[in-house]
Amino acid sequence: MIELSKAAHYVSDKINVSSLKIEEYITTDNMIPNRGGVVDCESLPKAKRVTRYEPGDILISNIRPYFKKIWFSDRISGCSNDVIVFRANDENWNKKFLYYVLSQDSFFDFMMSGSNGTKMPRGNKKTIPEFLIPDFDIDKQIRIADILSAYDSLIENNQKQIKLLEEAAQRLYKEWFVDLRFPGYEDVKIVDGVPEGWKKERAECFFKITIGKTPPRAEKQWFVNGNNGIPWLSISDMRDAGTFIFKTREGLTEEAIKKHNMKIVPSGTIFVSFKLTVGRVAIATTEMCTNEAIAHFYVNDSLQAYTYCYLSNFEYDTLGNTSSISKAVNSKIIKAMPFIMPSQDIIENFSMIVSPILNEIKAKQEMCNYLSEARDRLLPKLMSGEIEV
The missing domain is CATH 3.90.220.20 (DNA methylase specificity domains)
Incomplete structure (x- = not known):
């Protein structure tokens, strides 16, 4: 050494x-x-x-x-x-x-x-x-680097495919719901700015929306490694995760959940950040809690694809700013944000196309996680000489 x-x-x-x-x-x-x-x-x-x-x-x-x-x-x-x-x-x-x-x-x-x-x-x-x-001599260095690089190459390829899939889903959303070129649009009248049969209301009129919270940091025993307890989501977790949330850096103990009446949201819930960084959007893959800067949109399977795309494309700057220190809105504004709900048949048609795309993104994200974990387990064994190359 x-x-x-x-x-x-x-x-x-x-x-x-x-x-x-x-x-x-x-x-x-x-x-x-x-x-x-x-x-x-x-x-x-x-x-x-x-x-x-x-x-x-x-x-x-x-x-x-x-x-x-x-x-x-x-x-x-x-x-x-x-x-x-x-x-x-x-x-x-x-x-x-x-x-x-x-x-x-x-x-x-x-x-x-x-x-x-x-x-x-x-x-x-x-x-x-x-x-x-x-x-190590240079030849052994190269052999070790090649082995580990193979994992990173697979991860990179999956990430590129995830990006293309995400772009495909968002392109279709913009074609149907921004440019209003949805199936049968030629025969639909525009009434009060939206196609006839569609509804425009506050988001809370269509969804149950709740807000997370943070237990007092002074009682540190309530916060554990994200692999233990109930996953607890932060805005930085959302930034790093991508479309789907598989894991968080921190979790909460059952004691903290009970004492502070923390909301545990189910898999499939859509998250929206509204403080510090406004407008990050992601989907839960398991039960979890969040901090107080994240709103939870509870959706059924048929609405997930459309709601995710709508919230990802929404112009949050139009909601204003309620903080003089940093960019933020409050929970009342998020719950009252304008939401356009298309007719049921359009929602179903969009979901039939985009839900499989989201499922593929989810599978590729999970594969990236597996590859990263395998690489990280192998890394110290190669460096210590436990595994010869």
């Missing part, structure tokens, strides 16, 4: 912010926990210059290392100061192998062991390079 500093070093190169594309800028906020990669950024920083990264670099969030945010770069762009960038020292080190070395739980545990701060711990940049890594 040797120290990480013998294999890789921090990158300090700078790049002008004016030359960056917004979607390619990396901050801790658009890095996905648990080795999930990155999503597009929504804004550039006010600083003139930031750290430059290039293909093959390894980007790691230095805030709250226990979230395990890491990404293997495939392009040239810039990142915030709270993202550390490692680069291989020389050709004796395979870049992808180093990425997998730093993807281990043991590395993030090491970052946490030397971190500073309690509410928002940061890794100690002086001690991180002291992390011990396997001193």
Whole structure:
């Protein structure tokens, strides 16, 4: 074993912010926990210059290392100061192998062991390079990287297919319900802005809508690992999950559920965030609770596809803003938001086409989860030499 500093070093190169594309800028906020990669950024920083990264670099969030945010770069762009960038020292080190070395739980545990701060711990940049890594020859590094990359390739392919399926569902929704080119539209009159036979009311007129809550954080024993207890959903969980929610970072004990009368929603419930980030939409795959910033739309199977697409396409900016600090609306506004309900035959026809698409998305998301878990179980065994290659 040797120290990480013998294999890789921090990158300090700078790049002008004016030359960056917004979607390619990396901050801790658009890095996905648990080795999930990155999503597009929504804004550039006010600083003139930031750290430059290039293909093959390894980007790691230095805030709250226990979230395990890491990404293997495939392009040239810039990142915030709270993202550390490692680069291989020389050709004796395979870049992808180093990425997998730093993807281990043991590395993030090491970052946490030397971190500073309690509410928002940061890794100690002086001690991180002291992390011990396997001193394998380059051929063995490549073999290990190839094995683990096979899992990541399958995950990436599934994610690409999920994106295409989601786009297909949303295109059909827009054709039928935005452009009003639904089957038989030629023979339907428009009355008060909607096709005849359709209804426009407050959302609460069509659905039972409830709101989640958060037990006092002071009583920490009520919060457990998301694999234990009843899953408890946060807005960041929604951002990272995709269309369907399979798991959450945290769960609640049965004691907390009972004492605080927490609402346990069933599988198939549609979630909508309405604070901090307004308008994230996802579907539950199991019973779970949520925090107070998430509304629960209870739907039957025939309404799920249409309701999910409607809520995903709704322009939440039209609801206004009830907070002077951050973007937010309140639960009354969410319950009273305008909702257009098409005629029963149109709903059924749309569901017949889109429900199978959503089911396929769900299956592919679940496959990605299985592949990630298999890769993460294999990773330490390859690095320790328990499994020879």
